[in-house]
Amino acid sequence: MAGTTEWVAGAAGPAGEVWVPRSTRWAALRDGLGAYLLIVRMWLRSTMAYRASFVMTAFGNFAATAFDFVTILLMFNHVDTLGGYSLQEVAFLYGTSTVAFGLTDLTVGSMDRLGSRVRDGTLDTLLLRPVPVLAQMAADRFALRRFGRVLQGALVLGYSLAVLDVDWTPLRVLMVPMMVVCGAVIFGAVFVAGAAFQFWAQDASQVQNAFTYGGTTLLQYPPGLFAKDLVRGVTFLVPLAFVNWLPALYVLDRQDPLGLPEFVAFLPPVVAVVCCALAGVLWRAGLRAYRSTGS
């Protein structure tokens, strides 16, 4: 929608800044981000109108994800290692996967509502506004309570970093933030691609859940646990293995079950960029294929 047209006068947002889409790609990106932040701020203000409710739901989100780790703790109550990995190592996988996914869920977690918007026809409203649909969808009903998941993952990650017996070289230290950031971007691409899929299959948002929520659950456990075909699938097909598995194997000095060369541990930034490009192509194709239900 935006990006090709030169808007002379933009609407002044609630915060006072003037939003003017421009023709170049970078300007379009900046405009999209600006619009995203504007909508996010709006939802933040509305959330903060009910502070007690926010605190409760944020705690609920924290507790909901904490149960995943409690399950792992209960498992380690019966065993010393799981698939040859210690609790500290599993906690590292859990922490990196949960923080990366949590950041994505926080920033673009509403994308999966696209199918229901197509069904009830409210997507048309978004198409009429001079703001990129992607930015509107991503910021729709921005829920700060989802920060509960990030916090929970960060606590487990902090614990694992404190107790892990790893030879911390500068490179290994740098790997940790790189995993979290690139992992979040890869998950974000999966969210966008999944939402684009819903332009065609409107009530199949559960498929997206399998890759997003299912993906983060998968990455919480050592790759050696799973069938090789499954590991191949999340390495080459839907490259979730680059979120944390492959770089984590380097940090933990572990063998990769597929026997890939060591440099793949450093590929997440490349994979993240490629994923975003592909998701962008899918999104635009989906948007073009969109037919309003007319209801």
Add this chain to the structure above:
Amino acid sequence: MRLYWLVARGGFRRYATYRMATVAGVFTNTVFGFIITYTYIALWHERPRLGGYDLSQAITFVWLGQALLMTCEMMGGGFADELIERIRTGNIAVDLYRPADLQLWWLAGDLGRAAFHLIGRGVAPMVLGSLAFELALPVNPLTWLAFLLSVALGVVVSFAIRYLVALSAFWLLDGAGAAQIAGLAGMFFSGMLLPLTLFPGLLGEVSRALPWASMLQIPADVFLGKSTGWELVRAYAFQAGWAAALLAAGRALQGVATRRVVVQGG
């Protein structure tokens, strides 16, 4: 009685309308089934016969969990969200004037929904799971029947809990918090995350005595042939007891709510 039968059929058909959503749901249940199965294989590889289950029984437990997740609505939801919304908007006043019992009406609809979810979201993942892994499927047809009865009782317990949660909206107006807490408890105490026999000490004893055990742990034990003879009677008594107690609590709360609470104007 005919009215409630029609409501139940309506509940069934309502969910049967969303075919694509059902297929997508089966896909998700299957993916999660695979992921959890592999973690259980690793766990039971270290500790065979953990929690009293051998490996194939443990894996069967996983797939039963995926099959019953929607049937017993362990995460909460289903009719509860709708009832909460009707209470919040005041539409509940219309329901109260209907010549039908409010609790039975919603129960009938929920049983219809559960029947659909058992067939639509339960059978397919189970079949897919049994193709990929060696599941401990009962050979005796009576065990299957006993299992179905246990699932039915589990659905009633699940309904009774969600009904209480929904009625809390009469006082809280926003039922989201209560629903979320109930959903968390359902996931944790039903055995969905890990069989309750693996929970240690007091936590294990308490969790096995709570009503949520009726939704997965008990039906799964019936399915796996752990509960036979008097054990089976005890299992049914446990489920029926919780169902009766929670339904009675719901009825009492409904009475208080309709007598004392001013319905929100629409």
